[in-house]
């Protein structure tokens with residue numbers, strides 16, 4: 001067994017496999033399928049200060065090698081999370097990380113403060129990259145000043161590990177990553193979904209109620225991998241890679257490109273046991289190539 005431990009800020013992951021927000025519920029939904037404590041970190045659903053109903057249906061559509069979604073951060077709000085969901089999931093023996101969203105800086109800060117008081121939540125992932133809400137969300141993540149201001153404000157209010165999730169819907173993602181690092185992020189995660197759309201030609205209507213939505217799955221992997229590689233070269237903080245990871249080989253590609261850990265999203269909908277399979281696959285790869293530790297291959301791509 002190779003050493004699969006990695007560190008993200010003060011966070012210690014038993015292995016580099018995490019679940020991507022919005023694709024793994026609160027972890028408890030998967031307890032019938034796998035031992036969820038085997039996962040390195042569970043990023044729970046996007047959480048906002050106030051309850052959100054999400055967008056009208058239809059809000060999901062299949063595409064070649066991927067899917068479009070426009071869920072729109074449906075959740076019951078951070079107070080409900082703290083009072084009702086947190087007590088149910090805090091026993092899970094792994095890192096539980098809350099994905100925090102907002103439509104104003106004050107919302108992000110207040111939500112982060114409430115999460116800060118929950119002992120078993122070891123980090124937050126700040127979502128400044130959601131393409132599916134009208135106000136805020138992605139707006140913060142697509143300019144360096146927007147990204148810098150929200151990260152700066154949350155950093156002052158939150159003293160545990162702060163991961164910032166970046167949007168791929170930008171011209172220069174490395175520049176945004178540098179701004180986020182300069183304002184106190186402990187890590188960056190990428191990519192969130194790519195803005196896309198699909199049309200029903202018989203009805204001459206969009207497939208999603210919101211017209212546009214976020215593309216995920218294998219279709220986005222080459223773009224995600226390229227961005228992870230660019231960002232890993234641009235910052236010193238650890239990078240968490242995601243976008244279209246379906247198996248261990250995809251995960252190894254991201255790690256070689258510079259990711260210290262990876263997240264799995266859309267693949268959970270196809271196989272609820274995929275995370276443990278990827279962990280086993282990474283271990284087998286390290287053994288086969290006689291590496292002692294996962295750290296030996298982070299950013300080990302030879303150009």
Ligand SMILES: Cc1cc2nc3c(=O)[nH]c(=O)nc-3n(C[C@H](O)[C@H](O)[C@H](O)COP(=O)(O)O)c2cc1C
Nearest residue numbers: 020021022046069127191192216217243244265266
């Ligand atoms: C149905 C669905 C819901 C999502 N909800 C969130 C969310 O609440 N917050 C967030 O930061 N990302 C959310 N995402 C984006 C994923 O966490 C991930 O960044 C993206 O899907 C790319 O990874 P993948 O190709 O492995 O799915 C969602 C994705 C999907 C498919």
